[in-house]
Every structure is written in structure tokens, then in C-alpha cells.
Amino acid sequence: MTTETTAVASHAEAEALILNNIGKGAPVYRPNGERIGQIECVMVSEATRKIVYAVVSFRGQVSLGAKHGRIPWSLLVYSPDFEGYELRIDDTPLGA
Numbered sequence: 001m002t003t004e005t006t007a008v009a010s011h012a013e014a015e016a017l018i019l020n021n022i023g024k025g026a027p028v029y030r031p032n033g034e035r036i037g038q039i040e041c042v043m044v045s046e047a048t049r050k051i052v053y054a055v056v057s058f059r060g061q062v063s064l065g066a067k068h069g070r071i072p073w074s075l076l077v078y079s080p081d082f083e084g085y086e087l088r089i090d091d092t093p094l095g096a
Contacts, residue, residue, distance in 0.1 A: 015045070016045070016046040016047065017043040017044065017045060017046065017052060018043070018044045018045075018046050019041050019042075019043060019044075020041060020042050020043070020044050020051075021041050021042075022042055022051075023039045023041075023042055023054065023085075024039060024040060024041055025038055025039065026038060026039045026084050026085055027082065027083070027084030027085070028054075028056050028071075028076070028084060028085045028086075028087055029079065029082045029084055029085070029086050029087065030086075030087060031086055031087075031088070033081075033082065035059070035084075036056075036058055036059060036087065037056045037057050037058040037059050038056065038057055038084075039054045039055070039056055039085065040054075040055045040056065040057050040068065041054070041055050042054045042055070042073070043055070043070075050073075051073040052072070052073060053070045053071055053072050053073055054070070054071050054073060054076055054085075055068055055069070055070060055071075056068065056069055056070075056071050071087065075087060075088050075089055076088070
């Protein structure tokens, strides 16, 4: 095993993730209140037991279906006003 392979393996072990359905179905909104999708699952660090990112299904056109994306958990904040999660980013196209 080369040094590069060892480094990749060590990194992969440090980044081992566990799929969790906590929050499944929770809506996700832009700061302006526009609903953009919902949480499908979250990925939890096996080492720290903290959520690393959420897998979000973004609303698409009915005929095209939804697209999925990974959103860093640090960018999602629960909003009582929306009764869901607010995505704290600008209006960059999502799921593109």
C-alpha cells in the first residue's frame, strides 16, 4: 500500500458516515420563505456522532421529478416561522 493509498484509507476511516432518518420529510425553505424541498435523510459522522450533511430532495418539474443534493448541516437552521429548515445561502440555483 502506497503512502497516498494509506492517506486516502485513513481519511475514509475518519469520515465514516452513518445514514439516519432523523428529520426525514422536514421541509427546507429559502430565507424568503419559498419551499425548495425536503430532507430525505441525514449523514452522521461515526466518529463524532454529529450530523455532517443532509440529503435534500429539491422540487423539480412534475415531469422531471426531484433532484437530490448534499447540504452541509451548518447551512440548515430550524425556523419556527417556517416549521422547517431554512437554508442559509444566497439565491444560487439549487439542485442544478
